[in-house]
Amino acid sequence: MDLEVININVIDGAVESSYSSSSSSSSSTFSSDAMDDGPENNLSSASRRNHHRLLVPDVSSLAPPPPVLRRNSSGGGNCGILEDCGRWLMSIPRDDVVALQQTSEYRDFLLAFEGLGEAHRRIVTLERQQMEEDDIVDDCGGMDHCFCDDVIQHQPGSTISITSVAAPSSASSARLVTPSSPRSSSTDHHRQRRRRPRRHYSFLQHLAVDDVLLRVLDYLDCSSLVRTGATCHRFRELSNRSAEQRSHRLYADGRLLRGSMRMLRALEQIDGVGQRGGNIGPFVPIPMLGLGRRVRVVGAGDPEYDGVYFCTGCNGNGFLFTKPRWPERRVGGIAMATITTLATRDGGGGGGDGEWWRDVNDDDAEDDDARPPWGLDDEEPMEEIPVVMDGGMGAAAMAEAIDPRRRDDDVNHDPDGEEDGDAEEDNDEEVARMADAPFGDERNYPSRLLRCIIAKRFSNETLLWYMSKEVEDEVTREIKQTFSFWAKLLVTGDASPDVCQYPSQTSILSRNGEPAWQHLTSTLDVAPPTVELLDG
Amino acid sequence: MDDTNPPTIKLISRTGDGFELTYTAARLSELVKDAQSCEEDDTASPEDVELPKVESSCLEKVVEFLTHYEIEPMNEIRTPLVENTFEGVVTQKWYREFIKGLDQSLLFDLVTAANYMTIREWDPPFGDLSAIFYSSLILPNLLLIPSRLTILLEPLLDLTCLQVSCTLMGKTAEEIRVMLNIPRLTPDEEARARQQHRWIFDD
Numbered sequence: 001m002d003l004e005v006i007n008i009n010v011i012d013g014a015v016e017s018s019y020s021s022s023s024s025s026s027s028s029t030f031s032s033d034a035m036d037d038g039p040e041n042n043l044s045s046a047s048r049r050n051h052h053r054l055l056v057p058d059v060s061s062l063a064p065p066p067p068v069l070r071r072n073s074s075g076g077g078n079c080g081i082l083e084d085c086g087r088w089l090m091s092i093p094r095d096d097v098v099a100l101q102q103t104s105e106y107r108d109f110l111l112a113f114e115g116l117g118e119a120h121r122r123i124v125t126l127e128r129q130q131m132e133e134d135d136i137v138d139d140c141g142g143m144d145h146c147f148c149d150d151v152i153q154h155q156p157g158s159t160i161s162i163t164s165v166a167a168p169s170s171a172s173s174a175r176l177v178t179p180s181s182p183r184s185s186s187t188d189h190h191r192q193r194r195r196r197p198r199r200h201y202s203f204l205q206h207l208a209v210d211d212v213l214l215r216v217l218d219y220l221d222c223s224s225l226v227r228t229g230a231t232c233h234r235f236r237e238l239s240n241r242s243a244e245q246r247s248h249r250l251y252a253d254g255r256l257l258r259g260s261m262r263m264l265r266a267l268e269q270i271d272g273v274g275q276r277g278g279n280i281g282p283f284v285p286i287p288m289l290g291l292g293r294r295v296r297v298v299g300a301g302d303p304e305y306d307g308v309y310f311c312t313g314c315n316g317n318g319f320l321f322t323k324p325r326w327p328e329r330r331v332g333g334i335a336m337a338t339i340t341t342l343a344t345r346d347g348g349g350g351g352g353d354g355e356w357w358r359d360v361n362d363d364d365a366e367d368d369d370a371r372p373p374w375g376l377d378d379e380e381p382m383e384e385i386p387v388v389m390d391g392g393m394g395a396a397a398m399a400e401a402i403d404p405r406r407r408d409d410d411v412n413h414d415p416d417g418e419e420d421g422d423a424e425e426d427n428d429e430e431v432a433r434m435a436d437a438p439f440g441d442e443r444n445y446p447s448r449l450l451r452c453i454i455a456k457r458f459s460n461e462t463l464l465w466y467m468s469k470e471v472e473d474e475v476t477r478e479i480k481q482t483f484s485f486w487a488k489l490l491v492t493g494d495a496s497p498d499v500c501q502y503p504s505q506t507s508i509l510s511r512n513g514e515p516a517w518q519h520l521t522s523t524l525d526v527a528p529p530t531v532e533l534l535d536g
Numbered sequence: 537m538d539d540t541n542p543p544t545i546k547l548i549s550r551t552g553d554g555f556e557l558t559y560t561a562a563r564l565s566e567l568v569k570d571a572q573s574c575e576e577d578d579t580a581s582p583e584d585v586e587l588p589k590v591e592s593s594c595l596e597k598v599v600e601f602l603t604h605y606e607i608e609p610m611n612e613i614r615t616p617l618v619e620n621t622f623e624g625v626v627t628q629k630w631y632r633e634f635i636k637g638l639d640q641s642l643l644f645d646l647v648t649a650a651n652y653m654t655i656r657e658w659d660p661p662f663g664d665l666s667a668i669f670y671s672s673l674i675l676p677n678l679l680l681i682p683s684r685l686t687i688l689l690e691p692l693l694d695l696t697c698l699q700v701s702c703t704l705m706g707k708t709a710e711e712i713r714v715m716l717n718i719p720r721l722t723p724d725e726e727a728r729a730r731q732q733h734r735w736i737f738d739d
Contacts, residue, residue: 079719208644212651215693219617219701230709232718233725246615330614449618 083233210238217242257287288314294534295321295454295503297467301519301527302484305452305467308534309503317456317463321503324449325469453481454503454531456489463489465503467517467529485528487517499533506530546584547599549592554584555599561606566654589652594645597634598653601692604630609657610691613698622702626695635699643696650693657689 100106208216217225217238229239257263265284290311300306309321450470457466467485472478487504494500494508506516517528545562546554559582562568571585587595610631619625626632638646704712713720720726 080722208647209651212647212693212697215697216647216700216704218615219613219698220704221617221620224701224705224707227707227709228704228712230726230730231713231716232720235718236725324618 213238214242214245218246257284263287290314291319291501292535293502296532296534297454297529298532299527300485300529301523301525304469305484305529307452309452309454315455317458319455319501321454322451324451329450329472330448450479459486465489465517483520484523484526485517485519487531488514502533503531505532507532543581545582547595548584548586549590549595550588551592553592553595555595557599557603558606561602564602564605564655564657566656567652587649587653590649591645593642594649597638597642597646598649598655598692601634602655604634605691610695612689613694620702620705622699625698625702631695635695638699643699647693647696647700650690650696655690655692657691 213235217228217235220228220242222243225239225243229236257266262284265282266286269283269286290313292311295309297305297307297309304325307323307326309323311319312322313320450472452467452469454465454467456463458464465487466483468481468483470479471482473480487509490500490504490508492500494512495505499505499508504517509516517531519526519528543559544556545559545568546556547562547568548554562582562585567587568585572582590598608628608630611626611628613625617625622635623632626635635643703715707715712718
């Protein structure tokens, strides 16, 4: 295989390159030892003192030799070779990239590479024209029609060939020469290809740019994405990239942390270590792992509630279980959606700079994980948590408290207090609504799906499970919840502590002779659902 | 500009065939818009644009799309897709019919052409911006989520890519390979891919 030796000389800060051609063994060697061979290497003694050789390391010792072009008639084999060539190029050490980019060889390389692309597209276009003419075999000036064959456009005057091939057979093109007669073998090859299906190129692999392919992949569900990624190397990389981009908001919400250092800091926060004296140190959000089991709801009078719920977040009272509303409903307002957050509060005990939490030692300029902490300690309740349950409540008082009508007033009360003007109740409702403000839950980004939610809420002093759905106000575009059903909490003894974290199951509640999920006053004519756990 | 006779422009394909459409419709293509040498001037007639990379059969469909889009804009295709079928996602009949029946070759050409011509539209914000500002003032402890003021739509590219995606959905890796004529992974790569996503392939 013929290779070129590149000599790069740096003279007075400017990079000049001399080029000499020599036949060598199969190993690739880039060295400056052949400097004296080049006719361009005509330097004055002063220049010689100033210039120094840019020692390009011996690639053979650091990178495998370039792939050998196999001379076979099979189109598919050389595609892998192209990929191998690419990997070989990538493996070349890049210690002096800046200097390398200033060489004429580099520019020639880019031109030649573009020429290769044009040649490839030309070949594909010609092939398609051939296909449209009912596979009429036409030499078209002796061009080989197999797109996978290496057709290199050897540009006059260029000093570098992209790949090392046999001497070009014509001034304008070079091609692989098969041992047998080229014309007869190509004719046989064309005859064979005529009998094959008319799919001689892969659009998605060879013509479409990455952005277009990513757009195609963005519409695929996960299973289809994985299968598509298992087809070829390029699709595999793009599939992974598509999955990363599409799951980015899980990272942005703080459910997962990028980087092991953040994870370590999160662990320190959980264990309460790593703090020195009064300096609390940088904070990162604790990655939240939702509960793993699914919750199945069936038999609801409002069929929107039926379906499988997943643990997708938590609020101040516990975990949230959600599913999208069906038929599909999305947040429509682009700039209207607002949520209640606690981001404007000062962290760290309420002193000074409200944004001290931004002082997170992070290399990333865009710090998705440096969000304001919800409290110094994640176990500490938020300040705006509504009335805490009174531990001395008796059974009678409990029964009185669990009044559907009262329940209805609590949860469906207008949070803005415009209806009855009771400031205290408004405040409670507003606070309760704030308590439902999602922590690490779905943010109101444009076009997100509205959901049905199962979550705990306080009703006066009683903590209960509620089933609700998100509704978007058409005027203000504010997202509110309308509540439909409720149920008592399970306690340890009814079921294991793990199960008690989940919404109360109908089978367990019924076992104790208690009513299961019940409707509210506003949903008296709507049958309550049956709630059970899956994956048990 | 005369509203009764809107200015027209001719798009010329690779083989020299010209397709005429209104300039307003053609301006959806950034390529066509940028190809105009003069500033935005309602009195000047737009210049014909040559598209050497677009075949006649493909350009004809593109012009058909642009012409109809001016009359009936296509609904945005939002992700994640709720339906797994093309008909379930694209609810507008004309656009369904537009894509239906296209052979794979022409469909791919359309994808390329849509990307090449950069057919896009800026979607203005919904609602009244003043309401956002007002609501952010009166409600305490609210953080107004900064949102995009516009949405960039690329309808033809979205539509064609969606159709391509729908043809890939539900197929095995081998079927996708055959359909798209993709060379196989090396045995090592394939084994690695299957092992990495075993939970998918086991299904």
